[in-house]
Amino acid sequence: MKEIYWPQLLRALTIPKAATALQSLASYQISRWRKKEHLWGAPFVAHIEPTNTCDLACPQCDTGAGRSTRAKGFMPLELYRTIIERNARHLIYLILYDQGEPTLHPDYIEMIRIAKRHRLYVVCSSNGQRLADADYARELVHSGLDVLMLSADGITQESYGAYRRGGSLEKVKTAMALVNEMRLRLHRRTPHIQVQFVVMRHNEHELEDAENTLTAWGADRVLFKSPYVRSAAAAAELLPSEPRYRRYGIEEGRLRTLGIRRGSCPRLWYSLVVHWDGHVVPCCFDKDDSYILGQATQPLREIWHNQAFSDFRTRLLHQQWPELCGNCSNGLKIYPT
Numbered sequence: 081m082k083e084i085y086w087p088q089l090l091r092a093l094t095i096p097k098a099a100t101a102l103q104s105l106a107s108y109q110i111s112r113w114r115k116k117e118h119l120w121g122a123p124f125v126a127h128i129e130p131t132n133t134c135d136l137a138c139p140q141c142d143t144g145a146g147r148s149t150r151a152k153g154f155m156p157l158e159l160y161r162t163i164i165e166r167n168a169r170h171l172i173y174l175i176l177y178d179q180g181e182p183t184l185h186p187d188y189i190e191m192i193r194i195a196k197r198h199r200l201y202v203v204c205s206s207n208g209q210r211l212a213d214a215d216y217a218r219e220l221v222h223s224g225l226d227v228l229m230l231s232a233d234g235i236t237q238e239s240y241g242a243y244r245r246g247g248s249l250e251k252v253k254t255a256m257a258l259v260n261e262m263r264l265r266l267h268r269r270t271p272h273i274q275v276q277f278v279v280m281r282h283n284e285h286e287l288e289d290a291e292n293t294l295t296a297w298g299a300d301r302v303l304f305k306s307p308y309v310r311s312a313a314a315a316a317e318l319l320p321s322e323p324r325y326r327r328y329g330i331e332e333g334r335l336r337t338l339g340i341r342r343g344s345c346p347r348l349w350y351s352l353v354v355h356w357d358g359h360v361v362p363c364c365f366d367k368d369d370s371y372i373l374g375q376a377t378q379p380l381r382e383i384w385h386n387q388a389f390s391d392f393r394t395r396l397l398h399q400q401w402p403e404l405c406g407n408c409s410n411g412l413k414i415y416p417t
């Protein structure tokens with residue numbers, strides 16, 4: 081919730097959409113209580129993946145490390161347009177990225193414009209490399225994007241580049257300056273610039289200065305995040321010493337997520353993910369299409385109500401967690417204060 085920019089999110093709300101969202105959330109609570117799936121309303125949050133390609137090589141990212149088994153590609157603009165037009169009636173919150181760097185999509189700005197024409201709250205998360213270009217930054221501000229999340233896990237190139245391999249901190253800094261300049265020029269308050277600083281062993285010595293430095297460079301908000309890692313070996317290498325930013329423990333040589341208490345998974349009652357090729361999967365932790373629940377050429381509401389999705393929800397209601405849930409951040413404080 082920390083990353084939500086409420087003034088813009090409230091603008092995307094209409095009474096019918098709010099009513100649909102309340103129905104969905106109520107059906108989750110009742111399902112949890114009865115241990116039986118009840119489903120009302122419609123999904124009001126969608127992640128759409130413009131592309132699963134990336135220009136950096138971050139080691140714990142499946143895309144950056146080349147571990148992903150999915151074919152690489154870019155969502156056709158017509159498929160995207162169909163998804164938005166068909167589903168905008170119940171969608172409120174559009175997360176316009178998943179795996180990969182979304183700004184590499186040649187129609188990314190147009191994708192934002194389409195969603196904004198349908199009054200959705202739109203969030204982009206980017207490594208910022210493409211944005212260090214005045215024309216692109218102007219178009220991005222013009223597009224009406226609500227939130228721009230930028231990754232900057234360091235305030236020197238040395239600490240930043242240790243994880244964001246192939247990335248330039250100078251470009252991230254330029255991107256922030258350009259977006260700020262364009263916002264001023266165009267008299268806009270958006271996109272709200274949120275810088276995400278993943279706290280790791282090699283950059284935690286910069287924690288004290290990071291907020292002031294990143295704010296001076298143009299961030300509206302700086303969020304310090306605990307790192308996601310895939311293995312006990314990576315945890316040993318990357319986790320910082322500060323306990324607040326360690327979401328894992330290691331037991332008998334295996335990675336274990338700390339402090340997780342789950343009744344079930346609320347996300348399955350309000351959101352879904354669409355990969356670039358239209359495959360619909362339950363959540364962003366399904367990085368390799370392990371559970372394809374439908375194809376987004378169909379209305380999302382229909383997929384959300386289909387048997388495959390229902391079976392998946394029921395499985396989690398009965399605490400039968402699939403492997404992908406083992407490293408999920410759902411229910412964790414990933415942005416400790």
Ligand code: SF4
Binds near residue numbers: 347406408409
């Ligand atoms: S990984 Fe599992 S618990 Fe986490 S959001 Fe996905 S389905 Fe829910």
